[in-house]
Amino acid sequence: MIRPHLKPGFLAAxxxxxxxxxxxxxxxxxxxxxxxxxxxADSLQSFLGVTHNAFVRTAEWGLVTALGLHxxxxxxxxxxxxxxxxxRSALVVSACVACSxxxxxxxxxxxx
Amino acid sequence: xxxxxxxAQRGTAVILAFAVTVHLxxxxxxxxxxxxxxxxxxxxxxxxxxxxxxxxFVLAAAIHAPIxxxxxxxxxxxxxxxxxxxxxxxxxxxxLVLGVRAALAVYLT
Numbered sequence: 001m002i003r004p005h006l007k008p009g010f011l012a013a014x015x016x017x018x019x020x021x022x023x024x025x026x027x028x029x030x031x032x033x034x035x036x037x038x039x040x041a042d043s044l045q046s047f048l049g050v051t052h053n054a055f056v057r058t059a060e061w062g063l064v065t066a067l068g069l070h071x072x073x074x075x076x077x078x079x080x081x082x083x084x085x086x087x088r089s090a091l092v093v094s095a096c097v098a099c100s101x102x103x104x105x106x107x108x109x110x111x112x
Numbered sequence: 113x114x115x116x117x118x119x120a121q122r123g124t125a126v127i128l129a130f131a132v133t134v135h136l137x138x139x140x141x142x143x144x145x146x147x148x149x150x151x152x153x154x155x156x157x158x159x160x161x162x163x164x165x166x167x168x169f170v171l172a173a174a175i176h177a178p179i180x181x182x183x184x185x186x187x188x189x190x191x192x193x194x195x196x197x198x199x200x201x202x203x204x205x206x207x208l209v210l211g212v213r214a215a216l217a218v219y220l221t
Contacts, residue, residue, distance in 0.1 A: 027177065031210035041148075
């Protein structure tokens with residue numbers, strides 16, 4: 001018997017919420033960074049130069065992965081609510097995590 | 113969550129599912145090999161279609177995120193009432209202002 005907090009539905013809800021919180025915290029900073037383009041390409045470039053280090057790259061990878069994960073798990077919620085899809089296995093949750101990790105890896109590899 | 117917030121949350125989720133997909137494909141495609149700020153802005157400035165797309169994206173995110181955060185705070189922090197609603201309205205306004213400013217900076221100027 002699977003303990004309640006290890007059930008796929010619970011894990012999906014927890015991952016959905018945690019990734020959502022990460023995105024909500026990140027979004028204002030992302031907008032502020034992009035707003036630097038108002039000062040011209042040099043202004044934005046000086047900021048981008050500061051972000052070229054392993055810590056920021058890792059954080060970017062995490063956030064892109066979180067975005068993919070939040071979207072995939074959100075689609076799961078919409079499918080359950082709007083189309084009365086009943087998923088009983090960990091397959092959907094695993095697929096959501098796999099898709100988001102793939103997106104994160106693509107982002108990481110493309111930028112290197 | 114009341115019916116109005118529920119509909120707004122799920123409605124914007126549908127918009128965001130499309131917008132996030134386009135955004136992820138765009139950034140992964142665009143950053144191949146790395147780009148300078150000048151390269152990015154040379155491609156984006158004056159693109160009214162993408163400006164419109166990102167304004168819709170920002171509006172949907174500014175509605176979607178505060179409703180989700182509100183639900184989490186109600187459950188996990190037991191913060192309820194008018195103060196929470198006002199805080200989330202302020203968060204929504206912050207996202208909207210900063211997001212529109214960012215979209216205009218990248219796609220209009």
